[in-house]
Amino acid sequence: NTSTVGTSSRPEGASGAGADRSTSSSSVESVRSLWDMGLALFRASLAEDTAGSRGTDGNDGAAPHSATNDVLGKATRGLLALVERERGGEAVDRAKVKRLTRAFRSLGVYSDRFEAPFLDATRAFYRAEGMTFAGRSGESVGEYLAHCQLRLAEEQRRCDDYLESGTRRALVQSVEKELVDRHVGWIVDNGFDAMMEKSDVAGLRRMHALLRRVDGGLDKLRVAFGSAVRARGVAVVKDEENDRDMVTKLLELKRRADEVAEESFGGDEAFNAVVKESFESFVNQRQNRPAELIAKHIDGKLRGAGKGETEDELEHSLDRAMALFRHIQGKDVFEAFYKKDLAKRLLLSKSASNDAEKSMISRLKAECGSQFTTKLEGMFKDVDISRDVMRSFRSDSERFAKVEAAGVELYVNVLTAGYWPTYPTVEVSLPPEMDALQGLFRDHYLGKHGGRRLVWQNSLGHCVLRAEFPKCGVKELAVSLFQAVVCLLFNGNSGSDGSLTFEEIRAATGIEDKELRRTLQSLACGKVRVLVKEPKGRDVEDGDSFSVNEQFNERLYRVKVNSIQLKETKEENAATNERVFQDRQYQIDAAIVRIMKTRKTLSHQLLIAELLAQVKFPARPTDLKKRIESLIDREYLERDRANAQVYNYLA
Amino acid sequence: DVRALGLHGVGSSRMNRLNKAQKDKVKRFAAVSDSDEKTAIAVLKSKDVGWDLELGLEKFFTSAASTFSFGGATGAVNAKTLELTYKAYRAADNTHDEDIIDASGIEKLCADIGIDPVDPVILVVSMKMNAKAMGVFTKAEFFAGMKRMECDTIPQLKLKLPFLRKDLANPEVFKQVFEYSFDFAKDETHKSLPLETACGMFHVLLADRWPLCADWLEFLQKEHNKPVTRDTWTQTLEFSKQIKSGDMKGYDPAGAWPYLLDEFVEHVLEKNN
Numbered sequence: 022n023t024s025t026v027g028t029s030s031r032p033e034g035a036s037g038a039g040a041d042r043s044t045s046s047s048s049v050e051s052v053r054s055l056w057d058m059g060l061a062l063f064r065a066s067l068a069e070d071t072a073g074s075r076g077t078d079g080n081d082g083a084a085p086h087s088a089t090n091d092v093l094g095k096a097t098r099g100l101l102a103l104v105e106r107e108r109g110g111e112a113v114d115r116a117k118v119k120r121l122t123r124a125f126r127s128l129g130v131y132s133d134r135f136e137a138p139f140l141d142a143t144r145a146f147y148r149a150e151g152m153t154f155a156g157r158s159g160e161s162v163g164e165y166l167a168h169c170q171l172r173l174a175e176e177q178r179r180c181d182d183y184l185e186s187g188t189r190r191a192l193v194q195s196v197e198k199e200l201v202d203r204h205v206g207w208i209v210d211n212g213f214d215a216m217m218e219k220s221d222v223a224g225l226r227r228m229h230a231l232l233r234r235v236d237g238g239l240d241k242l243r244v245a246f247g248s249a250v251r252a253r254g255v256a257v258v259k260d261e262e263n264d265r266d267m268v269t270k271l272l273e274l275k276r277r278a279d280e281v282a283e284e285s286f287g288g289d290e291a292f293n294a295v296v297k298e299s300f301e302s303f304v305n306q307r308q309n310r311p312a313e314l315i316a317k318h319i320d321g322k323l324r325g326a327g328k329g330e331t332e333d334e335l336e337h338s339l340d341r342a343m344a345l346f347r348h349i350q351g352k353d354v355f356e357a358f359y360k361k362d363l364a365k366r367l368l369l370s371k372s373a374s375n376d377a378e379k380s381m382i383s384r385l386k387a388e389c390g391s392q393f394t395t396k397l398e399g400m401f402k403d404v405d406i407s408r409d410v411m412r413s414f415r416s417d418s419e420r421f422a423k424v425e426a427a428g429v430e431l432y433v434n435v436l437t438a439g440y441w442p443t444y445p446t447v448e449v450s451l452p453p454e455m456d457a458l459q460g461l462f463r464d465h466y467l468g469k470h471g472g473r474r475l476v477w478q479n480s481l482g483h484c485v486l487r488a489e490f491p492k493c494g495v496k497e498l499a500v501s502l503f504q505a506v507v508c509l510l511f512n513g514n515s516g517s518d519g520s521l522t523f524e525e526i527r528a529a530t531g532i533e534d535k536e537l538r539r540t541l542q543s544l545a546c547g548k549v550r551v552l553v554k555e556p557k558g559r560d561v562e563d564g565d566s567f568s569v570n571e572q573f574n575e576r577l578y579r580v581k582v583n584s585i586q587l588k589e590t591k592e593e594n595a596a597t598n599e600r601v602f603q604d605r606q607y608q609i610d611a612a613i614v615r616i617m618k619t620r621k622t623l624s625h626q627l628l629i630a631e632l633l634a635q636v637k638f639p640a641r642p643t644d645l646k647k648r649i650e651s652l653i654d655r656e657y658l659e660r661d662r663a664n665a666q667v668y669n670y671l672a
Numbered sequence: 673d674v675r676a677l678g679l680h681g682v683g684s685s686r687m688n689r690l691n692k693a694q695k696d697k698v699k700r701f702a703a704v705s706d707s708d709e710k711t712a713i714a715v716l717k718s719k720d721v722g723w724d725l726e727l728g729l730e731k732f733f734t735s736a737a738s739t740f741s742f743g744g745a746t747g748a749v750n751a752k753t754l755e756l757t758y759k760a761y762r763a764a765d766n767t768h769d770e771d772i773i774d775a776s777g778i779e780k781l782c783a784d785i786g787i788d789p790v791d792p793v794i795l796v797v798s799m800k801m802n803a804k805a806m807g808v809f810t811k812a813e814f815f816a817g818m819k820r821m822e823c824d825t826i827p828q829l830k831l832k833l834p835f836l837r838k839d840l841a842n843p844e845v846f847k848q849v850f851e852y853s854f855d856f857a858k859d860e861t862h863k864s865l866p867l868e869t870a871c872g873m874f875h876v877l878l879a880d881r882w883p884l885c886a887d888w889l890e891f892l893q894k895e896h897n898k899p900v901t902r903d904t905w906t907q908t909l910e911f912s913k914q915i916k917s918g919d920m921k922g923y924d925p926a927g928a929w930p931y932l933l934d935e936f937v938e939h940v941l942e943k944n945n
Contacts, residue, residue, distance in 0.1 A: 624928075625927065625928030626926065642926075643931055643934065646928075646930070646931045646934070647931050650901065650903055650904075650930055650931065653901075653903045654863065654864075654901050654902070654903060660903065660906075660907075660928070665907065665910055665928060666927060666928045667928075668928075
């Protein structure tokens with residue numbers, strides 16, 4: 022059928038016809054040009070139903086499209102069949118089809134008689150194809166998406182090759198609708214998570230490109246992205262068994278999420294925002310611990326944990342850690358731990374890079390305000406000033422001569438109390454030599470700074486003892502002050518009868534019971550044993566006796582005897598957390614009193630709202646309530662007699 | 673010049689010449705004896721009282737010449753009769769420093785008027801006496817209370833009980849009794865009420881009026897191992913008036929309830945699910 026029509030139309034208009042056209046059109050307008058008339062006649066004849074009845078010129082109200090049996094109808098059906106075969110993978114004579122569609126166009130019947138049924142057929146085709154593949158379990162979403170892209174490309178080419186350009190838009194939309202839009206749910210729900218898991222950047226890019234074409238597609242994608250990041254984040258944060266890996270895992274998650282947002286989603290701001298929101302939500306799902314762990318992570322870095330890293334890499338690491346920290350709502354916990362760790366680094370000279378330390382301070386200033394960093398800067402200053410103090414002490418010839426005569430090297434760090442973390446004062450009876458040295462320093466210092474008060478922080482002191490052992494000769498032992506005091510007791514006590522009981526040691530050193538047990542445990546029950554304990558065992562019990570370890574035989578010249586045991590660190594951390602908690606309570610109390618003093622009378626709801634606005638850390642209404650009740654009990658506030666929901670300030 | 677301005681100016685200026693301790697005593701005397709400051713000062717100032725509060729009250733109540741009557745009372749209460757009644761329950765001379773009715777005396781009193789020691793009406797009686805501590809009625813408190821209730825004998829007191837019970841039905845009075853019970857039951861030196869005592873008192877006061885009382889007591893004993901604060905105590909009454917069913921209908925979680933009550937709600941809702 023098509024061949025009979027195809028060859029005879031010449032829509033381009035050969036020169037001859039053109040001459041005819043122009044001749045006619047210059048005369049009366051209502052008279053059609055010859056060309057047009059010819060077309061009209063041709064069209065009319067095509068529209069004749071082979072059975073004889075009129076076709077689609079609309080008069081008899083017959084169904085306008087391919088249902089008719091006129092030539093046009095048959096032609097259309099034929100064309101559509103060809104298209105379907107081509108879609109099925111067969112090769113088709115495209116040029117021929119093109120001539121046909123052009124003919125339709127010239128005849129003015131393209132939209133009604135061809136395009137409309139073509140689009141219907143297209144939709145039906147793709148609907149069926151979509152149903153066949155999508156929504157089937159086991160079907161790979163990635164492959165489906167690739168297929169969609171192929172189809173879209175194919176249809177575009179088809180349009181270019183043998184359809185009118187006006188059809189393009191509707192055609193592409195039809196494919197999008199049937200293959201993508203109808204199955205957005207399936208695509209996202211089934212495909213997204215697996216691709217995230219595998220970091221299938223290309224697959225996700227394809228998904229993004231396709232979903233971008235349909236209404237609401239990107240929204241759904243964004244939501245899925247957010248959920249995926251959040252789910253993974255929550256799993257990491259709540260995995261209490263693996264706390265020590267939390268920060269590394271979260272940094273990795275951030276890296277992957279950022280990569281996907283950049284590579285697959287084109288750096289779309291909305292997707293970047295989703296990453297931030299997700300992090301913000303899950304990192305705060307657990308109170309305190311994430312902040313503590315980030316501080317510990319940074320501490321590790323600053324101590325030189327990343328030995329293979331260059332300066333730049335270290336700075337990048339710190340930037341990334343800070344990015345994570347930024348999401349944390351309870352920043353005061355981080356501050357407390359950072360301060361504690363910095364103190365240790367400074368006092369034990371453990372900082373790997375002074376530049377890195379200083380750049381961290383700038384970061385913290387930007388993040389937490391100068392109020393926090395002035396104290397930290399004070400700590401650095403104290404260390405520098407102490408160096409100067411020591412210099413002046415050494416030049417204090419009279420006193421320093423006595424120090425030299427004692428044959429002991431002394432170094433003192435003077436800490437300004439307000440800047441440093443608070444340390445518990447632990448009593449100890451120092452051996453007279455040490456006491457004397459402390460006295461010399463104190464006299465020198467107070468001589469220069471009369472109005473000040475010096476308090477020795479014995480728990481922070483550390484010493485190097487030179488010891489001679491029967492088996493390995495002279496060694497240097499790097500120990501804490503308490504360990505040193507205990508060891509010095511055994512001078513002049515060698516041999517098995519030179520043992521001391523726990524009680525004797527306690528009396529001689531004056532060290533508090535629990536601390537002493539820990540100290541003895543670290544000397545006699547750990548990896549490096551300077552002392553031996555009878556009876557053997559992990560814990561120090563009453564009545565245990567201690568003596569020098571005759572069998573001591575360490576390879577290195579300077580031996581470090583670790584005094585920090587795991588339990589102690591746990592206790593230390595618990596204490597820091599406790600202090601933050603207490604501090605928060607004071608802050609809440611102060612805020613309540615401040616607000617009530619100004620307002621005199623305030624409803625419960627409004628008070629809670631004001632508090633939440635004022636308080637700088639996450640606080641639950643329950644916690645706020647407890648503080649309110651405490652203040653009622655302490656008679657700072659009362660409930661209004663007439664209305665229990667209202668509080669009055671009690672002057 | 674304030675002093676020139678009328679009679680009440682005179683009284684206040686008398687008060688103004690007293691120190692804080694004395695002012696407190698005047699106030700307490702006036703409250704217990706239902707008299708005015710003027711009388712209070714007069715009695716307390718007198719030589720044989722010498723600002724001893726208990727002594728002053730005793731003197732006031734037992735002064736032989738007086739027959740007391742309350743405004744609009746049906747009959748005067750006879751001091752001598754009261755003295756006899758009192759003696760029947762007074763603690764033996766060698767067991768206490770002061771002249772009081774102690775716990776066993778109170779128990780006997782309850783038995784004699786035919787009430788259970790855990791009957792809430794005893795709290796009304798105590799309140800009438802303005803008794804400061806549980807388990808003790810001082811002589812002055814006993815006298816003042818009986819006077820207020822217009823009784824001087826035990827049978828009279830027994831007859832009075834239905835009226836006192838009726839009083840309890842009045843929500844205003846019940847609230848007074850409830851709040852009074854907190855101070856009454858707690859140790860003077862402490863701010864809060866020990867848990868066991870609190871539970872006992874809650875039971876006495878609320879068991880018959882609040883369907884959730886048993887749940888509340890169970891909750892307190894299982895989950896709350898601390899004393900009960902005054903605020904929690906008073907708010908429990910409010911709570912019991914508003915929320916009466918296990919579904920906690922009427923409870924507003926954003927409300928100003930003490931957190932212990934919030935926890936109670938959570939506890940019950942969890943239990944029921």
